[in-house]
Ligand SMILES: Nc1ncnc2c1ncn2[C@@H]1O[C@H](COP(=O)(O)OP(=O)(O)OP(=O)(O)O)[C@@H](O)[C@H]1O
């Protein structure tokens with residue numbers, strides 16, 4: 001086995017033409033189903049779960065990283081795929097120290113990408129780990145993102161895993177539909193919301209997304225549950241203050257006919273740890289938020305593995 005550059009897609013030189021959507025141009029055709037290579041590579045992963053939300057900034061990435069750590073504490077082998085190509089954050093939130101992914105050639109001279117290792121041995125793959133200049137914005141459009149996702153699913157040496165958690169970009173649009181199309185055996189979605197996100201159109205969009213998957217792709221995907229983030233703030237005197245109102249999680253879970261997996265409090269130490277790249281779940285392991293993540297992990301395990 002020897003080192004080599006594994007990437008068919010050169011991230012800093014987005015290609016022009018070749019099926020990439022241009023403004024006002026023809027839409028990118030949906031990707032074909034999973035390739036035989038993806039099917040083979042994904043066989044060793046028991047459960048694949050995607051974390052998404054109706055809109056951005058509600059804490060999906062923080063929830064994905066913390067749930068990954070909580071499941072690892074419960075003895076599960078975990079991988080995390082960061083599909084947010086424009087705002088990757090998984091390496092930072094999972095305490096990854098290395099700058100770039102490496103690769104080796106296998107016996108057939110095919111490149112295999114080796115995931116980075118985060119805390120608790122969590123395997124992490126992110127576009128942030130293939131860009132040497134972290135300040136260059138990623139300007140890929142639809143077709144290139146699909147190709148990169150395909151390569152991450154085909155060529156990464158994930159090994160045997162219990163769970164692969166996928167941190168999705170904001171929204172319930174093409175990226176999420178494309179993932180469903182190319183990833184075989186996706187066990188389901190976890191929706192993240194905040195208490196005030198009760199606007200009818202966000203809820204309706206989430207329902208519509210699940211219906212589209214069923215209708216367009218003929219796949220009956222499960223909604224594993226809803227996690228409400230930033231639910232309340234606990235004051236020094238122990239009182240809970242519902243700063244963003246109440247009811248978003250209950251409303252979305254009812255609308256999606258699924259369970260509410262838990263409520264994560266608003267805690268300024270969360271934003272601070274995420275910014276510093278110190279996993280909150282470890283640094284504040286006795287906090288109400290960390291304890292709630294363990295309960296959520298137990299509920300996910302109960303539902304998925306029963
Ligand atoms: N419960 C919380 N308490 C305090 N800060 C939080 C909490 N959850 C998330 N944050 C902070 O809110 C910001 C947004 O969180 P995060 O990046 O996880 O959201 P996201 O839904 O993944 O965003 P995007 O849609 O852009 O991918 C981050 O700065 C994060 O540290």
Ligand SMILES: [Mg+2]
Pocket residue numbers: 060061062084087089167168169170
């Ligand atoms: Mg995010």
